Amino acid sequence: MTPGERNAILALLNSASVTEPTRRALVERLDARYERQFFDEAEFAVLRAVAIRLVPHDPDEMDLTGTVDHRLHSGVGDGWRYDAAPPDGEAYQALLSALPAGFETLESVAQDAAIHAVGISHPHAFEDLLAELTEAFMAHPLTQYRFGYVGFADALNWLYAGPNELEAQEEAYGPR
Amino acid sequence: MVPADLLPTDLDVLVIGTGAGGAPLLARLAQAGLRVAALEAGVRHPPGGIATDEIAQAGIFWMDERLSAGQNPVSFGRNNSGRGVGGSTLHYTAYTPRAQADDLKLRTEFGVGQDWPLEFADLEPYYDELEFFLGVSGPAEYPWGPPRRRAYRHPPLPLNGAARLMARACAEIGLRTSPAANAALSRPQDQPGYGIRHACTNRGFCQAGCSVGAKASMDVTFLALAEAHGARIVDGAQATALTMKDGRVTGAEFMRGGEVEHLGAKTVILAAGAVETPRLLLMNGLANSSGQVGRNFMAHVGVQVWGQVEDDLRPYRGIPGGLISEDTHRVPGLIGGYLLQSLGVMPVTYAVQYARGTHQWGPELVRHLSGYRHVAGINMLGECLPSEHNYLELSDELDGRGLPKPRVHFSFGENERKMADHAEALMRDLWDRIGARDVWALPRAAHTLGTARMGADPETSVVNPSGRTHDIENLWICDNSTYPSSLSVNPALTQMALSLRTADALLKELKRV
Numbered sequence: 259m260t261p262g263e264r265n266a267i268l269a270l271l272n273s274a275s276v277t278e279p280t281r282r283a284l285v286e287r288l289d290a291r292y293e294r295q296f297f298d299e300a301e302f303a304v305l306r307a308v309a310i311r312l313v314p315h316d317p318d319e320m321d322l323t324g325t326v327d328h329r330l331h332s333g334v335g336d337g338w339r340y341d342a343a344p345p346d347g348e349a350y351q352a353l354l355s356a357l358p359a360g361f362e363t364l365e366s367v368a369q370d371a372a373i374h375a376v377g378i379s380h381p382h383a384f385e386d387l388l389a390e391l392t393e394a395f396m397a398h399p400l401t402q403y404r405f406g407y408v409g410f411a412d413a414l415n416w417l418y419a420g421p422n423e424l425e426a427q428e429e430a431y432g433p434r
Numbered sequence: 435m436v437p438a439d440l441l442p443t444d445l446d447v448l449v450i451g452t453g454a455g456g457a458p459l460l461a462r463l464a465q466a467g468l469r470v471a472a473l474e475a476g477v478r479h480p481p482g483g484i485a486t487d488e489i490a491q492a493g494i495f496w497m498d499e500r501l502s503a504g505q506n507p508v509s510f511g512r513n514n515s516g517r518g519v520g521g522s523t524l525h526y527t528a529y530t531p532r533a534q535a536d537d538l539k540l541r542t543e544f545g546v547g548q549d550w551p552l553e554f555a556d557l558e559p560y561y562d563e564l565e566f567f568l569g570v571s572g573p574a575e576y577p578w579g580p581p582r583r584r585a586y587r588h589p590p591l592p593l594n595g596a597a598r599l600m601a602r603a604c605a606e607i608g609l610r611t612s613p614a615a616n617a618a619l620s621r622p623q624d625q626p627g628y629g630i631r632h633a634c635t636n637r638g639f640c641q642a643g644c645s646v647g648a649k650a651s652m653d654v655t656f657l658a659l660a661e662a663h664g665a666r667i668v669d670g671a672q673a674t675a676l677t678m679k680d681g682r683v684t685g686a687e688f689m690r691g692g693e694v695e696h697l698g699a700k701t702v703i704l705a706a707g708a709v710e711t712p713r714l715l716l717m718n719g720l721a722n723s724s725g726q727v728g729r730n731f732m733a734h735v736g737v738q739v740w741g742q743v744e745d746d747l748r749p750y751r752g753i754p755g756g757l758i759s760e761d762t763h764r765v766p767g768l769i770g771g772y773l774l775q776s777l778g779v780m781p782v783t784y785a786v787q788y789a790r791g792t793h794q795w796g797p798e799l800v801r802h803l804s805g806y807r808h809v810a811g812i813n814m815l816g817e818c819l820p821s822e823h824n825y826l827e828l829s830d831e832l833d834g835r836g837l838p839k840p841r842v843h844f845s846f847g848e849n850e851r852k853m854a855d856h857a858e859a860l861m862r863d864l865w866d867r868i869g870a871r872d873v874w875a876l877p878r879a880a881h882t883l884g885t886a887r888m889g890a891d892p893e894t895s896v897v898n899p900s901g902r903t904h905d906i907e908n909l910w911i912c913d914n915s916t917y918p919s920s921l922s923v924n925p926a927l928t929q930m931a932l933s934l935r936t937a938d939a940l941l942k943e944l945k946r947v
């Protein structure tokens with residue numbers, strides 16, 4: 259994240275346009291970094307490589323892999339599981355171990371082919387992991403900034419709701 | 435003042451769960467002077483503490499793991515059920531259409547499904563009362579169903595991008611649309627027991643909780659009224675067992691902060707929702723002489739069709755569900771029917787649905803998501819027939835409290851499949867007409883219904899038409915589990931009507947004794 263991006267994000271989050279509960283959640287997420295606790299080191303390296311292929315991102319900017327590890331370590335679930343699937347952590351571990359040895363060092367084309375294969379052999383784990391990474395990606399303030407999303411500016415009314423009826427905030431926020 | 439953790443004694447009625455089923459009757463009974471209390475597994479979420487952020491708001495959903503089986507496994511968690519003082523109304527989108535009279539008579543009309551053991555006329559006065567009390571915003575003339583005796587209290591909310599596009603597309607093929615009825619305020623309203631509720635600020639986050647009290651969730655409406663009349667709400671308290679003596683229920687055990695406690699009452703009303711209510715009954719082996727507890731689980735056919743347009747829509751603005759059409763209420767070849775609703779959407783919800791619905795990944799996924807501001811959605815919500823194949827059972831896996839996790843089997847039958855296909859084709863056509871690109875459909879089932887159906891016959895139903903269990907004289911059920919059929923409309927308003935009706939029946943009964 260460039261200093262310019264960071265400044266723009268913090269300027270809006272710290273402005274009077276955002277309520278305190280929303281600000282707290284987003285400022286914390288902007289810099290969230292997690293210690294690896296659930297996966298072992300080798301698994302974690304593979305998971306990170308998979309995550310970068312599934313939802314392209316720079317891990318120095320947002321710690322999506324750490325978010326998954328943290329969630330599993332803390333035992334928080336999303337409220338349901340396919341009956342046919344083992345608990346999330348085990349299911350992810352099985353998916354990771356089904357990838358070819360040295361996955362992290364493969365060329366991206368070979369990585370993609372391997373991911374396609376586990377998507378077929380481990381369909382539920384694949385869908386759950388993809389969904390979880392996508393969630394962490396979309397919820398990140400940096401992603402939201404880059405996509406020009408400003409819906410968290412919740413201290414004001416949105417006066418208009420129709421197509422192309424943008425308010426100043428919406429015009430101004432996001433990359434030029 | 436009584437210390438907050440001191441439990442009430444000598445309760446007339448104990449209610450378990452504070453959602454659309456539990457809250458209205460709690461208020462009604464308190465207003466009538468009964469000593470009442472509610473146990474609620476979740477905690478309070480005062481509007482001022484609610485973040486406009488989907489992750490931070492995970493706490494308003496029921497996140498204990500449920501196992502989903504069958505051909506069309508139902509997703510729970512953020513998709514399908516709430517937890518907190520207010521229940522699922524904390525996160526409902528506040529669409530409040532009324533059921534139509536023929537919704538209640540499916541078996542009479544089609545020879546399949548189930549008739550409800552009551553008439554539209556039984557619900558109508560409650561609908562009138564509720565729409566006024568909650569402050570429903572809606573059109574002056576609603577085109578479907580019998581004419582209304584009492585107008586909606588407030589004018590409709592502004593239509594967002596998806597709603598306007600849907601209106602245009604429907605007009606092209608001659609489908610009538612109307613601004614929907616939303617239980618969210620287009621003007622401020624004085625709420626008895628609560629104070630002033632503000633008008634909707636158009637921030638589009640209904641599903642993550644309303645931070646201004648505009649949305650009629652139970653906490654800012656019936657529960658506030660109930661507490662003003664002396665009702666006690668014990669939050670963070672999950673009922674784990676019903677206690678019995680001589681064939682009568684005597685109260686409930688519950689877990690609060692790791693401790694097991696007990697609350698006694700003369701009458702108990704289970705309002706824990708269509709998964710937790712049958713789970714509790716099955717764990718206790720109660721009220722099941724019919725064998726119907728856990729049976730006939732239903733979830734509305736709920737396909738969503740999404741597309742992206744040139745216009746900058748900002749789908750987070752405006753009430754998410756602004757427009758409706760009930761012109762598909764009856765469609766030749768289908769049993770029952772469906773309705774169409776426009777959809778706004780929050781960014782993370784959209785992204786996760788897209789990932790699950792399309793399995794798209796890599797650069798293409800990010801490209802699609804970067805178009806979030808241009809997303810417009812439309813969905814259908816349609817009849818789901820009760821079926822032998824769809825049921826809830828206790829699994830061998832235990833949850834964090836040592837209780838068996840529920841397993842829910844769900845598969846579409848032929849009518850559900852036909853209806854989903856019919857609606858998807860129609861919605862794709864509509865979105866083609868507005869020039870949407872990247873159109874994709876999310877097959878989906880919404881709402882948890884059935885599992886403790888009401889009926890006149892104790893052999894085939896769990897509760898009578900008033901909501902009292904056939905087996906246990908002082909145990910009642912009031913939540914979505916009692917639905918004999920799914921209805922072709924969103925369930926919350928009808929649930930609240932049933933709740934007031936159950937309260938009136940109970941009051942009448944108590945007077946007679």
Ligand SMILES: Cc1cc2nc3c(=O)[nH]c(=O)nc-3n(C[C@H](O)[C@H](O)[C@H](O)COP(=O)(O)OP(=O)(O)OC[C@H]3O[C@@H](n4cnc5c(N)ncnc54)[C@H](O)[C@@H]3O)c2cc1C
Nearest residue numbers: 451453455475517521522527528529673710913914924926
């Ligand atoms: C995302 C979403 C959007 C929706 N949108 C709409 C809409 O626009 N219009 C509409 O009509 N409907 C909508 N609904 C459905 C509507 O919210 C439900 O139909 C309605 O709230 C169900 O009422 P209920 O009383 O059965 O259950 P709930 O409202 O879910 O209440 C059950 C309560 O019981 C508590 N509980 C459960 N077990 C226990 C226990 N053991 N001890 C103590 N407490 C317990 C729960 O925590 C919960 O608070 C929506 C639902 C969802 C999930």
Ligand code: SF4
Nearest residue numbers: 618634635638640644
């Ligand atoms: S859109 Fe309106 S009703 Fe919905 S959460 Fe926002 S302010 Fe509340």
